[in-house]
Amino acid sequence: xxxxxxxxxxxxxxxxxxxxxxxxxxxxxxxxxxxxxxxxxxxxxxxxxxxxxxxxxxxxxxxxxxxxxxxxxxxxxxxxxxxxxxxxxxxxxxxxxxxxxxxxxxxxxxxxxxxxxxxxxxxxxxxxxxxxxxxxxxxxxxxxxxxxxxxxxxxxxxxxxxxxxxxxxxxxxxxxxxxxxxxxxxxxxxxxxxxxxxxxxxxxxxxxxxxxxxxxxxxxxxxxxxxxxxxxxxxxxxxxxxxxxxxxxxxxxxxxxxxxxxxxxxxxxxxxxxxxxxxxxxxxxxxxxxxxxxxxxxxxxxxxxxxxxxxxxxxxxxxxxxxxxxxxxxxxxxxxxxxxxxxxxxxxxxxxxxxxxxxxxxxxxxxxxxxxxxxxxxxxxxxxxxxxxxxxxxxxxxxxxxxxxxxxxxxxxxxxxxxxxxxxxxxxxxxxxxxxxxxxxxxxxxxxxxxxxxxxxxxxxxxxxxxxxxxxxxxxxxxxxxxxxxxxxxxxxxxxxxxxxxxxxxxxxxxxxxxxxxxxxxxxxxxxxxxxxxxxxxxxxxxxxxxxxxxxxxxxxxxxxxxxxxxxxxxxxxxxxxxxxxxxxxxxxxxxxxxxxxxxxxxxxxxxxxxxxxxxxxxxxxxxxxxxxxxxxxxxxxxxxxxxxxxxxxxxxxxxxxxxxxxxxxxxxxxxxxxxxxxxxxxxxxxxxxxxxxxxxxxxxxxxxxxxxxxxxxxxxxxxxxxxxxxxxxxxxxxxxxxxxxxxxxxxxxxxxxxxxxxxxxxxxxxxxxxxxxxxxxxxxxxxxxxxxxxxxxxxxxxxxxxxxxxxxxxxxxxxxxxxxxxxxxxxxxxxxxxxxxxx
Ligand code: ANZ
Numbered sequence: 001x002x003x004x005x006x007x008x009x010x011x012x013x014x015x016x017x018x019x020x021x022x023x024x025x026x027x028x029x030x031x032x033x034x035x036x037x038x039x040x041x042x043x044x045x046x047x048x049x050x051x052x053x054x055x056x057x058x059x060x061x062x063x064x065x066x067x068x069x070x071x072x073x074x075x076x077x078x079x080x081x082x083x084x085x086x087x088x089x090x091x092x093x094x095x096x097x098x099x100x101x102x103x104x105x106x107x108x109x110x111x112x113x114x115x116x117x118x119x120x121x122x123x124x125x126x127x128x129x130x131x132x133x134x135x136x137x138x139x140x141x142x143x144x145x146x147x148x149x150x151x152x153x154x155x156x157x158x159x160x161x162x163x164x165x166x167x168x169x170x171x172x173x174x175x176x177x178x179x180x181x182x183x184x185x186x187x188x189x190x191x192x193x194x195x196x197x198x199x200x201x202x203x204x205x206x207x208x209x210x211x212x213x214x215x216x217x218x219x220x221x222x223x224x225x226x227x228x229x230x231x232x233x234x235x236x237x238x239x240x241x242x243x244x245x246x247x248x249x250x251x252x253x254x255x256x257x258x259x260x261x262x263x264x265x266x267x268x269x270x271x272x273x274x275x276x277x278x279x280x281x282x283x284x285x286x287x288x289x290x291x292x293x294x295x296x297x298x299x300x301x302x303x304x305x306x307x308x309x310x311x312x313x314x315x316x317x318x319x320x321x322x323x324x325x326x327x328x329x330x331x332x333x334x335x336x337x338x339x340x341x342x343x344x345x346x347x348x349x350x351x352x353x354x355x356x357x358x359x360x361x362x363x364x365x366x367x368x369x370x371x372x373x374x375x376x377x378x379x380x381x382x383x384x385x386x387x388x389x390x391x392x393x394x395x396x397x398x399x400x401x402x403x404x405x406x407x408x409x410x411x412x413x414x415x416x417x418x419x420x421x422x423x424x425x426x427x428x429x430x431x432x433x434x435x436x437x438x439x440x441x442x443x444x445x446x447x448x449x450x451x452x453x454x455x456x457x458x459x460x461x462x463x464x465x466x467x468x469x470x471x472x473x474x475x476x477x478x479x480x481x482x483x484x485x486x487x488x489x490x491x492x493x494x495x496x497x498x499x500x501x502x503x504x505x506x507x508x509x510x511x512x513x514x515x516x517x518x519x520x521x522x523x524x525x526x527x528x529x530x531x532x533x534x535x536x537x538x539x540x541x542x543x544x545x546x547x548x549x550x551x552x553x554x555x556x557x558x559x560x561x562x563x564x565x566x567x568x569x570x571x572x573x574x575x576x577x578x579x580x581x582x583x584x585x586x587x588x589x590x591x592x593x594x595x596x597x598x599x600x601x602x603x604x605x606x607x608x609x610x611x612x613x614x615x616x617x618x619x620x621x622x623x624x625x626x627x628x629x630x631x632x633x634x635x636x637x638x639x640x641x642x643x644x645x646x647x648x649x650x651x652x653x654x655x656x657x658x659x660x661x662x663x664x665x666x667x668x669x670x671x672x673x674x675x676x677x678x679x680x681x682x683x684x685x686x687x688x689x690x691x692x693x694x695x696x697x698x699x700x701x702x703x704x705x706x707x708x709x710x711x712x713x714x715x716x717x718x719x720x721x722x723x724x725x726x727x728x729x730x731x732x733x734x735x736x737x738x739x740x741x742x743x744x745x746x747x748x749x750x751x752x753x754x755x756x757x758x759x760x761x762x763x764x765x766x767x768x769x770x771x772x773x774x775x776x777x778x779x780x781x782x783x784x785x786x787x788x789x790x791x792x793x794x795x796x797x798x799x800x801x802x803x804x805x806x807x808x809x810x811x812x813x814x815x816x817x818x819x820x821x822x823x824x825x826x827x828x829x830x831x832x833x834x835x836x837x838x839x840x
Pocket of ligand 1: 237238256257259336338339341342343344345346347348349352423
């Protein structure tokens with residue numbers, strides 16, 4: 001056989017790959033193999049990679065996302081599912097608007113040309129996408145339904161106008177998005193940004209906080225890191241609200257705590273700078289200092305305030321009474337207490353809370369220990385936050401601190417000064433954006449000042465064209481349009497339109513369902529949703545594990561509550577991929593360290609790129625770009641390209657049939673290897689989402705096939721090899737579909753695609769089991785010799801075989817010690833390699 005890259009007529013895989021891939025893509029398009037068949041009688045699967053934002057260029061992250069979704073989609077089709085694997089464009093957003101301001105381009109044109117460029121790039125990847133279902137969220141035929149959804153939210157009491165913080169540019173007199181604030185200054189004016197409160201449209205996602213929290217228990221197909229991000233964002237906490245009486249019996253200040261047992265250690269109470277009682281609780285001589293502090297604090301975002309450890313603050317001059325011991329303690333304000341969580345007021349226990357410790361240290365407040373550390377020696381240098389024994393705590397002194405939590409809580413409750421409370425970190429969703437390139441909020445302000453929804457029949461509320469992006473005195477660009485607002489009502493009155501557009505997270509919170517059906521009459525049909533949802537697999541970066549995935553879940557819960565979706569939870573399996581780095585850092589245009597997928601596809605083909613991106617390490621780990629690894633994948637594929645052609649020379653291309661077995665030991669072994677590998681590859685992709693091990697198995701498998709392709713065999717055995725080869729191509733087809741289909745056609749002589757075939761119905765017993773496995777035996781990690789385990793493969797089988805025939809050397813090593821564990825160690829293709837017997 002010639003060198004791996006050389007074909008018969010002196011051509012090579014590298015020379016041929018571009019035309020081969022484009023031929024396959026044309027054949028797929030012509031045959032309609034990737035058609036979406038909404039009414040298919042087959043079981044259904046909806047597989048989706050997060051839709052791209054059309055920035056202008058697709059990057060390796062996109063290639064990775066669709067390589068993952070495509071592997072799942074293609075395996076599902078082989079397994080007999082009808083598959084929906086669509087793509088669209090998350091087309092609204094600020095960059096289009098910035099381009100409009102800078103280059104005088106229309107956001108719609110800028111976006112459309114970016115979509116056209118990126119569509120070409122993504123098409124070159126050869127993903128089995130349902131392009132028939134493509135849409136852009138900036139298309140009025142889509143955003144009309146985003147507006148419809150908003151009206152549904154209004155109808156069901158989910159939307160309201162509330163105060164929300166915005167970034168105000170005092171020179172341009174406009175609201176800026178967070179991305180437009182650079183080092184605290186406006187991106188165009190350079191002016192220091194002020195934080196201001198403005199009336200905005202908000203959504204009551206907090207109504208669903210408990211349901212969103214509870215739903216997480218169902219999500220067994222999500223990674224622990226994604227679930228923990230969701231838990232953190234929703235932030236459910238159970239605690240106690242405790243009333244600290246104000247002087248002169250003038251009501252109470254209520255604090256929220258999760259550690260009620262520390263109440264005897266309180267040495268001050270701190271409230272948020274924007275707590276409603278600040279003014280009332282500030283004594284006249286403290287007022288100037290308090291006022292100055294509040295002004296400074298409110299210029300900072302909540303995030304800045306909480307991540308900062310300077311722990312500034314000022315006292316208000318008033319005391320409150322600790323209900324546990326009747327002691328008076330001073331009230332402070334500090335910006336590490338946020339007004340939007342709990343009650344916006346906390347009891348400070350410096351001895352047992354590190355933030356309170358730091359605060360007390362800076363401001364010279366006393367520290368009072370009420371939980372004794374088990375081995376206390378020197379005076380503490382930080383807060384003690386573990387379990388211990390209560391002290392100086394009235395009748396609770398001497399009690400274990402964990403038991404004291406509920407004991408103290410009950411006592412305070414019974415005394416009528418406290419109530420149990422459940423709190424969430426989740427805040428309502430402030431939806432309004434003072435931006436142009438988004439879906440206009442379909443609301444009208446009536447002459448009497450009340451708000452009404454635009455009638456459904458008048459949707460969409462179109463974005464106007466007559467907008468001046470350079471006007472620097474408008475809160476929102478829509479205000480510069482003469483055609484947009486006001487509007488004459490049928491009854492002769494005149495109403496003003498809402499001038500804001502929706503946060504683009506609203507588009508991505510429901511877009512998945514639009515793929516089901518691009519209807520003019522409804523957002524999507526409930527029957528289609530009943531048949532196709534929830535998403536079986538959703539692929540995207542872990543950075544979306546909070547915001548997007550929270551909003552997506554919220555809107556799905558909402559749509560379920562009004563009967564439009566069959567399940568609350570939108571996503572069964574969430575595959576959160578890692579990122580592709582260059583020399584250890586994230587690729588970015590601004591750093592100039594990017595690798596273009598186009599360039600790689602040009603040189604090596606899409607199959608090489610796709611196989612490479614999923615090989616070697618788990619898909620959810622970050623990986624460093626390595627050209628030599630890429631070339632190794634290219635050589636591997638080149639080897640398959642030439643052996644497939646070689647097989648077609650030796651054996652006249654013809655259909656393949658599954659053999660019964662073979663009298664030839666090597667061929668029989670190959671059949672066993674092939675069927676076992678295919679079972680594992682399907683399991684890797686379907687259940688373990690372990691694409692890199694599936695690819696490692698393909699390497700082993702094609703390595704075993706190769707020598708047999710040109711071996712001296714009977715016709716029957718050659719046919720058996722051809723069968724094994726073509727079935728292995730189905731495994732390859734999940735990652736390198738072009739070459740797999742090309743090789744399939746070459747070997748079978750068919751004009752039809754491999755993707756019309758089914759996954760082979762084999763088990764790892766189909767050809768009997770290979771009964772020759774030998775593995776290493778260890779005692780306490782020390783090698784004692786090889787053992788024959790015959791055809792045992794599961795942990796239990798292997799341990800049973802090993803125990804039954806324990807070699808003398810192992811017996812001597814174990815001696816009279818007690819065996820505590822037996823561990824089967826597997827290689828990365830999960831074949832057993834070693835058994836380790838562990839003794840006490
Ligand atoms: C007294 C105490 C003693 C606390 C102690 C902790 C340890 P999670 O679990 O996240 O809900 N807290 C309450 N409201 C706050 C607010 N608006 N801003 C900042 N901090 C606030 O956190 C609850 C704890 O966070 C509460 O329990 C309170 O401090 C603080 F040894 O109360 B703790």
